[in-house]
Amino acid sequence: MNENLQHWYPVASSNDLPLRHVYQGQLWGRELAVWRADDGFVNVWENRCLHRGVRLSIGLNEGRELRCLYHGWRYANRTAGCTYIPAHPADAPARTICNNTYHAIEAHGLVWSSVEPMGDFAVPEALEGQETLALRPIPVKAAPELALKHAATYRFSADGSAANDTSVEAKEGGYVLLSADGAQMMLFVQPIDADRSVLRGVLINPTEDHLALLRYHNSGLSALRDVIESDAAKLPTPAAIEVSFSKVDADLAAMPERAKSGPKAELRVTVAQKWLASDGVMGFRLESLNEQLPTVQPGAHIDVHMPNGMSRQYSLTNGPGEQDHYTIGVKLEPKSRGGSECMHNAVQTGDVLAISAPRANFPLRRDATQTVLVAGGIGITPMLAMAQTLKAQNLPFQLHYFAQSEAHLSFRPILDDLGENLITHLGLSPDETGVALRNALASYDYAHHLYICGPGPMLEATRKIAGDQGWPEEAVHFEYFKNVNTIDDSSSFEVALARSALTLHVPAGKSILDVLQENGIETPSSCEQGACGTCLATVIEGEPDHQDVYLSDSEKASNSKILTCVSRSKSKRLVLDI
Amino acid sequence: MKLYDYELSGNCYKIRLFLSILNKSFETQTVDFYPGQEHKSPPMLALNPLGQLPIIEDEGKVLRDAQAILTYLAAKYDETGEWYPLQDPDRLGEVAQWLAFADGITGTASAARLHDGLFYDLDVEAARAGAHRLFRILDEHLWFAEQAGQSWICSGNHPTIADIACFPYVILSEEGGISRQDYPAIRRWCDRVKRIKGFIGMSGVFPTSAAA
Secondary structure (H helix, E strand, O other): OOHHHHOOEEEEEHHHOOOOOEEEEEEOOEEEEEEEOOOOOEEEEEOOOOOOOOOHHHOEEOOOEEEOOOOOOEEEOOOOEEEEOOOOOOOOOOOOOEOOEEOOEEEOOEEEEOOOOOOOOOOOHHHOOOOEEEOOOEEEOOOHHHHHHHHOOOOOOOOOOOOOOEEEEEEOOOEEEEEEOOEEEEEEEEEEEOOEEEEEEEEEOOOOOHHHHHHHHHHHHHHHHHHHHHHHHOOOOOOOOOOOOOOOOHHHHOOOOOOOOEOOOOEEEEEEEEEEEEOOEEEEEEEEOOOOOOOOOOOOEEEEEOOOOOEEEEEEOOOOOOOOOEEEEEEOOOOOOOHHHHHHHHOOOOOEEEEOOOEOOOOOOOOOOEEEEEEEHHHHHHHHHHHHHHHHOOOOEEEEEEEOOHHHOOOHHHHHHHHHHEEEEEOOOHHHHHHHHHHHOOOOOOOEEEEEEEOHHHHHHHHHHHHHOOOOHHHEEEEEOOOOOOOOOOOOEEEEEOOOOEEEEEOOOOOHHHHHHHOOOOOEOOOOOOOOOOOEEEEEEOOEEOOOOOOOHHHHHOOOEEEOOOOEEOOOEEEEOO | OEEEEOOOOHHHHHHHHHHHHOOOOOEEEEOOOOOOOHHHOHHHHHHOOOOOOOEEEEOOEEEEOHHHHHHHHHHHHOOOOOOOOOOOHHHHHHHHHHHHHHHHHHHHHHHHHHHHHHOOOOOHHHHHHHHHHHHHHHHHHHHHHHHOOOOOOOOOOOOOHHHHHHHHHHHOHHHHOOOOOOOHHHHHHHHHHHOOOOOOOEOOEOOOOOOO
């Protein structure tokens, strides 16, 4: 174990990271892809796509996501979680697909990182609270130890005149503190590899003319580099550091733990902000207590567990790469069973809530030549996430937002950014809504896709109009708030679990999910009313009695999938891949 | 206009790139540079006794040498007058200085690439060391240009043919075993070149993302 790996080193200058650029760095033999997202966050990632190992430093910094140039895999700002795989446009990538990241701290014009940090980053004492100026970094073909030895010989003066006597203080962790007639500088040696380094100087309380100082030290440090390199040339070149990379992330390689039954609440968040997002809709900005929040994909929802013991599903409105918080919108339902009433009245700013990780059961394709988003009322929330994703990628789309009035339009700042892509339809009667939808869906063409979220009747109407106007079922994607079908649970049947080698009897009055959970078969679930798709299982044999609103008609007809929380069996026996 | 062209040549790419930026149409005649060595054949030697590409024919005029062709195209077809600033002696001098520098890049980085890619028999280590020497100079120059708020090789707010002349063999350097990891200012300048309106790539030259 090399204890140097535990030190923090500067690995880039702040001005190495303009927007939409990927900087190529290295520390102790590990190549780094360093990029600043549009929100200012600095990402330090292992410089290879975990798909085929191509350098991410030749990838595309698209501001919120980094796209690998090889097969177009996209990774989110902050988490490095994969958000999109073009070869599987209709599917949401598994949350476990995540690039390897390193820590990153930006301070005093430098970006600092560490391979295996022991403890948090602390600014070197001499820099703390001081005005500083980071010098032009000077790469040196020499071992870090040799470069450090020579760093102590650097001589300079405060005003750029002839170099003065310099006092030297060597510091642990790869830098020296140099002082000459009142002026101070720190000279860091960034270890690139066994035989390569970078000299990074920082002036402390520099005099006014920065450009002159930068030029003065650039020529001084370049001369020092020449001395170091001629010295290094006399020594044998050390062998490059061998870095062993795990082929895949440990979480990916290991068998996942059996999922616990029921709705999950593995994350703790605080309500950082609660505001009226429109008439009757409360917005909540949720921030993690300590850890990085898991990657958000457009269309994802979370379970929120409320102080009153209930849990409800809410779509995230987050745009791509917005990974420092989750935002949800909650409409106060006049006939609230307690959920929205609790969120509106009981939950306050500063409260801690338990939530699940996001589930991407309503994934967005990014290969459509035209995307039509249709939102009714609070159905706008997943559409905002989708619209921002399409906008960020310059993909063609329209968002049709049906609401009662101007005052009912939620999340105005996001809407305002959508410009001409947003078309609002205010205060329309059901008939007028039908006309508007027929116009919006008039021109289906190959590779057009439609996404709908809204109240049940509007969703039904939109699906019907789309079907009538030639939209094939596979181009129509939808998410219901809830399942308003009356569930008929009068049947009884047998469920055979192919993987578990278990046959169970499902009596009238109980769901398949109930019976699975009673028998110790861990099955994830969320809404438990046939709307969200979390408890989806694969059918191997038998004819399901579908009662959900998640599957499309053709998916239902194929008899290959079932939502175990509400659907049952028409055949005496159902064989599931569980 | 006709360009005697070889797809994998960085010097031919300079011309294709600049004509694309100027939005000027042209035809190409493919020359079997490798392995056919057609550029050394008598008909080609009649056009260019040096036996090199690119060559253009334009309205009866035959012109060789990438930097010379860029100069000609800019002076004749660039309506903005920015790419080759004939009216500005300071900048014109800078352009000429960096066009000569581009020749140095061809002699080193391009030579290393010919060795690795097309099996030329030459001292590749010397070629690589020479390229690194030039890249250090260019990186330092571009770093201080950025400090002065300038984006391009020559002073002023508009790129010149010096940027076009230097870009191809810089961006293709890794095909000759020359990493650009030590040259962050060069890497940023490459992104800026890729964002010039009308930019096109070639084999081994990839696009970058849109500016923020």
